Amino acid sequence: MLNVDLIEKIGKIVGKDNLSAATCELYCYSSDASQIRGMPELVIKPLTTVQVSDIVRIAYEHGIPVTTRGAGTGLSGGCVPLEGGIVLDMSGMNRIVEMDFDNLQVVVEPGIVQEKLNKALEPYGFFFPPDPGSSAMCTLGGLIANNGSGMRSVKYGTTRSYVLGLEVVMADGKIIRTGSKTMKTVVGYSLTDLMVGSEGTLGIITQAIIKVRAIPKESSVLFASFDSPEIAGKAVVRVLSSGIIPSACEILDANIIRAINTYDPKLGLPLAGAILLFEVDGTEAEVKEGIGLIVKTCEGLSSDIRTASDKKERDEIWAARRLVGAAISRLDPMRTRVYVGEDVGVPIKEIPRMLRKVDEISREFKLPIMTYGHIGDGNLHTGMCIDMLSDEAWKKLNAAADKIHRTAIEIGGTVTAEHGVGSARSEYMRLELGNALDVMITIKKALDPKGILNPGKMGV
Amino acid sequence: MLNVDLIEKIGKIVGKDNLSAATCELYCYSSDASQIRGMPELVIKPLTTVQVSDIVRIAYEHGIPVTTRGAGTGLSGGCVPLEGGIVLDMSGMNRIVEMDFDNLQVVVEPGIVQEKLNKALEPYGFFFPPDPGSSAMCTLGGLIANNGSGMRSVKYGTTRSYVLGLEVVMADGKIIRTGSKTMKTVVGYSLTDLMVGSEGTLGIITQAIIKVRAIPKESSVLFASFDSPEIAGKAVVRVLSSGIIPSACEILDANIIRAINTYDPKLGLPLAGAILLFEVDGTEAEVKEGIGLIVKTCEGLSSDIRTASDKKERDEIWAARRLVGAAISRLDPMRTRVYVGEDVGVPIKEIPRMLRKVDEISREFKLPIMTYGHIGDGNLHTGMCIDMLSDEAWKKLNAAADKIHRTAIEIGGTVTAEHGVGSARSEYMRLELGNALDVMITIKKALDPKGILNPGKMGV
Structure with missing residues (x-):
């Protein structure tokens, strides 16, 4: 346990200005960008590796949890000190x-x-x-x-x-x-x-x-509409197997298109079943050739292809993609976008199937789900908004998210392609990893026998 | 220990045709492409994962070493059963x-x-x-x-x-x-x-x-001569930081150039201080542009630049690179190319310095050392030939190799960039890794507490 003596000892390591046990300060370190919460007992801002080492040595000796934090932008509770103890704020x-x-x-x-x-x-x-x-x-x-x-x-x-x-x-x-x-x-x-x-x-x-x-010398974007996400998925597989590797390959589903158009009617996205955004970067010749090949590959599949002719148009198209988060959050002032079940990944060819399943789940739970994401590597973000004061809404959301996670695993995918396990997804580790989780636990025990490093995360 | 009962038990798992304890057979499995030797007691050719699992379970129970082998082409003794026991030949x-x-x-x-x-x-x-x-x-x-x-x-x-x-x-x-x-x-x-x-x-x-x-649609090669390896090294840094990423970037030093010309005079490589071979692949436009940019980047540094105009010339240039191994081995019928100290890697900008050091070591030990390798990622292969029957020659070679290894580590490099640690380089693990080796050993002990998997390798 952290007591006054230990806090004083640590204060000598980092200097009194670089640690705090004041409640208002601790509160600031009790969350990340998810809904997960946990209060630390002490926040420390180390400035050197040796300071970190000295602090961790004390924590190890006394069995005090140490949770490391960068900017706290995570979406899985990864830097939330679930078991109290020390938060190391590395921003210094x-x-x-x-x-x-x-x-x-x-x-x-x-x-x-x-x-x-x-x-x-x-x-x-x-x-x-x-x-x-x-x-x-x-x-x-x-x-x-x-x-x-x-x-x-x-x-x-x-x-x-x-x-x-x-x-x-x-x-x-x-x-x-x-x-x-x-x-x-x-x-x-x-x-x-x-x-x-x-x-x-x-x-x-x-x-x-x-x-x-x-830094690549040039880049350009292309914007293709499709009647359905399935056809968009086909186009992606064709493009990637043609040898052209776009620097981005994003999908927006019909719900997201409507959300963006509501948010900013000037953009006037075509009301398609799905839109793919491709970015190609490289030298001038590479970009020209890449865009040309993608257009050719999408022909016959896409109902409408637009290439950005200049930087202004390119920025506008890309802004539409960047708007997604805001667009979802502003659909209904009574509801808040909640990041739960939001980061599944599936094998590329399973994307259309996953999109269909998400749609089924949306209808089953009567919960609008908007899907967008990095289709080029199978990473889909599902956006759900609820009234955060309603227990009923939370129950429905968690049930829908649980079904999204289980579905992704069932079709050979993952519950998190990029946002992390943290505590948000640790309950799915066994289901996704099977007995490989035991190997993880063995390694964790061997390297952190007292379990002081970020306890309660990743299922280890 | 392996006894008749155990061998019979294993025979029931894989079938009698898929295991052998005959000396002539064991001998075939006592080496790889290095000079390291070790006799197994039993060779098994499993055909399924379940067979492998069943065999390993028996080995684990009885504490029998298990060394896994593919084609045995390794250069570090990695698949040589140093402590006897079982060799698992996975080629089936x-x-x-x-x-x-x-x-x-x-x-x-x-x-x-x-x-x-x-x-x-x-x-x-x-x-x-x-x-x-x-x-x-x-x-x-x-x-x-x-x-x-x-x-x-x-x-x-x-x-x-x-x-x-x-x-x-x-x-x-x-x-x-x-x-x-x-x-x-x-x-x-x-x-x-x-x-x-x-x-x-x-x-x-x-x-x-x-x-x-x-598969990239096109590829082309370019061949640039330099007065010294230092200048060649500068050209590589310039090319890589220009944004062009060649699909190969190889260096041949003056000794290697002479060796190749002796081996096949028709090739007529220019007698430069060093030659760089670049390969660029991709679409037609990418290749054309890439080759053009490399030519431009090398101008002022290179004394002679040749681009392969057609497939025949390209193949000839590339054949020269592929000849290196053979060329070294055939320089002197009394000497054999020995793969010791042959795989260091250094940070890219240290390549000229490493080449100079190798030259110094060559002169210090009066042992011709020919250097070639994947300069694009800092990987240098040093070719040494000795009379394998002479203890004196072996002593000299090992001393030179030791100095090469230590020099690479001193200048921030590695004793093996791609050939592996095996038992050939395990003595350098502490020097290169410091106390990170203890973390490796902790993981090894946690995952293989009886130490049955490929014992005697990697310093763990």
């Missing part, structure tokens, strides 16, 4: 330690915000591709711990693809380094990959070597 | 279980040979990119267990990038499934990534879900 460790473009990499601290990193890289002609919806706020540490991705992962992969190495504080306070500045190594188990996506349950990331890419 | 489990191109994936058994898989994929327009020198023989299971790569990894990544999921038999015989047919999932620790590159020390791969890519 936000430096770019090294810009090493000759090696196509940068070394960063975990608290740096995605957009800030990209702004710092831009003058040098480089970028860090993973771009979740929260990129203006989310931290690199959070992205790594959750293996975040977003719209560009169909071409550029998830955060995992960019992590060359990590500095990690283990449960007993030991500092290790995984990976290296080398682009390719097969020395040892990939501890880097084990840490990526482990949501703070195996160690605390205090530094990362991140691969960067040259 | 070689089916393509499912071709699922709508999901851009195939499901395979581990014994399938890389080239055979690619021949089966070709008519459908797909391929599996990782292509080590041994692709005509090596198995997918071996590639996965070693995270194999080769010339194309600069663009296409290593085997890791293609493994969506695995079926694995754990040390106690339990069968687990990791990953899924979904392109993107963040459910749980990435056990798939933990298994990839674990060289059979954590589990036995019995099935894999493999992502495939569309």
Whole structure:
């Protein structure tokens, strides 16, 4: 248990200004962007790896839970301290330690915000591709711990693809380094990959070597309407197997189209069964050729194809996609968009089937469900809005979300393609992973025998 | 210990034709393509996952070592049974279980040979990119267990990038499934990534879900000479940071150029300080543009640039690269190319420095060292030839290799970029990984408490 002596001891490590046990402060650290809540007993803002190590060593000795937090933009309760204890707010460790473009990499601290990193890289002609919806706020540490991705992962992969190495504080306070500045190594188990996506349950990331890419010179977007999501799904499979890899491939269903048109009638999206948005980036020739090939591939399937002729039109089309979250939330002032059951992924060819199932679930529970998402990698976001003061509405929502999760698993998919397990989805771990969950638990027990790191998450 | 009763019991599982304890047979399984040797007591050729599980369960009960083997093309002793026991020859489990191109994936058994898989994929327009020198023989299971790569990894990544999921038999015989047919999932620790590159020390791969890519429509090669490896290194950094990602980027040093010209004078390679070979693939426009940009980028640095004008010339240039192994081995009939210290990797910008160091080591030990490799990802292969009957020569070679390994680590590199640790490089694990090796050992002990899986490898 945390007592005054321990708090004083920790205060000596980080300085009195960098920790707080005041209720108003603790309350700020009791949630993320989901509805999950849990109060910490102490919030600490470490500034160095050695401070993190010293704090964790004390926590380990006394069996105090340690939950690590970046910007708190997660949607699964991942950084919510369910069992109290310490929250480590990593936002103070936000430096770019090294810009090493000759090696196509940068070394960063975990608290740096995605957009800030990209702004710092831009003058040098480089970028860090993973771009979740929260990129203006989310931290690199959070992205790594959750293996975040977003719209560009169909071409550029998830955060995992960019992590060359990590500095990690283990449960007993030991500092290790995984990976290296080398682009390719097969020395040892990939501890880097084990840490990526482990949501703070195996160690605390205090530094990362991140691969960067040259900013593509051009990009263009294309916008194709289809009579049904099934036909849109077919078009996606055809495009991806043609060898063209778009930098984004998004779907909007009929409900989302209506929502966007209600939100901003000027956009005037065609009232199709589904719309696909493709973005192609690269050199001028690549973009021209890519867009041309997608148009050709969609012909005969799509009822209407529009290519953005200039930057203005491109921005307008893309703005429509970015509006989705807002459009859903503003459909009905009495209802709030709730992120539950919102992140399933399925094998690409199962997308039309999953979309049909979501529609059935929507009708069964008499709950409007709007679907959009990264169809290029099978990731569907289902948007549901409820009156948050109604117990009845919550019950219905949870039942619908449960059915969405079980359906995704049944057809070979996953309950979370990018938002994380946290505590929101830990109950589905056994169903999706089977006895592989036991292997996870064995690893967790071996590396964190006292279970102090982010307890209550990921089903371990 | 293996006794007659146990052998009989195992015989009932796999059938008498699929196991052998005959010395001549055991001898065939006592080596890989390195100089490392170790005799097994029993060789078993399982045909199903359940057979593997049943065998491992017996081995676990009796504490018998189990070493898994694909085609035995490894260069680190990885599949050599150093502590006797059982060798599991997986070459009988070689089916393509499912071709699922709508999901851009195939499901395979581990014994399938890389080239055979690619021949089966070709008519459908797909391929599996990782292509080590041994692709005509090596198995997918071996590639996965070693995270194999080769010339194309600069663009296409290593085997890791293609493994969506695995079926694995754990040390106690339990069968687990990791990953899924979904392109993107963040459910749980990435056990798939933990298994990839674990060289059979954590589990036995019995099935894999493999992502495939569309075969690029065109490819072209370019061949640039430089006065020194340093300048060649600069050109590589410039090309990679320009946004063009070649599908191969290889270096040949002056010694290798001479070796190839001696082997096949018709090729007439220019006697430069170093030659870079670039391959660009993609659509016609991409290839044309890529080659053009590389030419432009190399101008002012390269003393001579040749672009292959047609397929014949392209094949000739590429053949020169493929000749390297043979050229080294045939320089002197009294000497044999030995694969020791042959696989270091360094951060890209350190390549010129590493090349200089190798040159110094060559002069210090009076041992000709020829260097070539995948400069695009910092992977250098150092070729040394010795009189294998001379103890003196072996001593010199091992001392030189030791210095090469230590130098690579000193400048932020790795002792093995793609060939694996096995037993050949396990002594360097502590030096390269520091206390991260303890984390590896903790995981190994947790998942294989009796240490029966491929003992004596990877320093665990």
